Amino acid sequence: MRVLLVEDEPLIADFVAKGLREAGHGVDHAATGTDGLHLATHETYDALVLDRMLPGLDGLELLRTLRASGHRTPVLMLSSLGEVEQRVTGLRSGADDYLAKPFAFVELMARLEGLLRRQASGPETLTRLRVADLEMDLLKRSVKRGGQSLDLQPREFRLLEYLMRHAEQVVTRTMLLEAVWDYHFDPQTNVIDVHVSRLRQKIDRDRGPPLLHTVRGAGYLLGTRA
Incomplete structure (x- = not known):
């Protein structure tokens, strides 16, 4: 799995990137929304891990721009804003899942795997x-x-x-x-x-x-x- 991580907090970015790489996945990191948008539109990724509050370009605006241009890459949004209203806003902007900070890496990994399974299964309904x-x-x-x-x-x-x-x-x-x-x-x-x-x-x-x-x-x- 190749992941684009867009996160401006160095400790969180290092923590997530290290965990993903140790699990055998490729990771590109952007510390600003502007850099994240550039990478997302010029490279191919299996999933995006996107912080909501970013310098340069807000995470929600980045996400809306991607979805408006036709990008369907699964997006897991991270945020310290854990209230239901904030989560709903993120999901309505095009996020596939939402994870509030602080979080355990095992949960982030499980949610990413779930997004990829959902995408792979397509519209098929299991009975x-x-x-x-x-x-x-x-x-x-x-x-x-x-x-x-x-x-x-x-x-x-x-x-x-x-x-x-x-x-x-x-x-x-x-x-x-x-x-x-x-x-x-x-x-x-x-x-x-x-x-x-x-x-x-x-x-x-x-x-x-x-x-x-x-x-x-x-x-x-x-x-x-x-």
């Missing part, structure tokens, strides 16, 4: 998900493991669907709060822990090798590896 012997039928709203039906509550179903769509990847608590509970803030409750525990009991207990893993300090992972 069945499968991880090992765990199967989900999205049309029938049913789940089976090893051929045996599992009785899930609506929120458990939604949680499992998100985990299955991100199989073999670390999913952070922030990602789950936003995608499953529609929270754009941390409610400071154990709601995730409770639901993950219940879901783990239903899909893993006495049903073979465990599939739902807790990754200490990072989040959760559904898959055959821990």
Whole structure:
């Protein structure tokens, strides 16, 4: 993956660029919106990581200019402005996803991978998900493991669907709060822990090798590896 990082804060830019390169990806960095726009329009990238507030040219204006000229490269927008209204403005300007600062690199990486998968899949709609012997039928709203039906509550179903769509990847608590509970803030409750525990009991207990893993300090992972 080749990424254009447009970020004017040196510490954040170094942190993100170093992490991406260590993960085997190519990174070009621009510290101003003007330089970022030049690179984005003269080079080819798989994804853009774009800060919202930039010198020279604001991140939103840069994004609107790219979209108006036909550029469809996936864009992950970064910002210290984490309020819902600010996020909505960024998404409506053409961003594909929005990550508030401060953030964990593992979450940035997971969101980038999600953007690329979405782009690769195109308009195709999945109706069945499968991880090992765990199967989900999205049309029938049913789940089976090893051929045996599992009785899930609506929120458990939604949680499992998100985990299955991100199989073999670390999913952070922030990602789950936003995608499953529609929270754009941390409610400071154990709601995730409770639901993950219940879901783990239903899909893993006495049903073979465990599939739902807790990754200490990072989040959760559904898959055959821990």
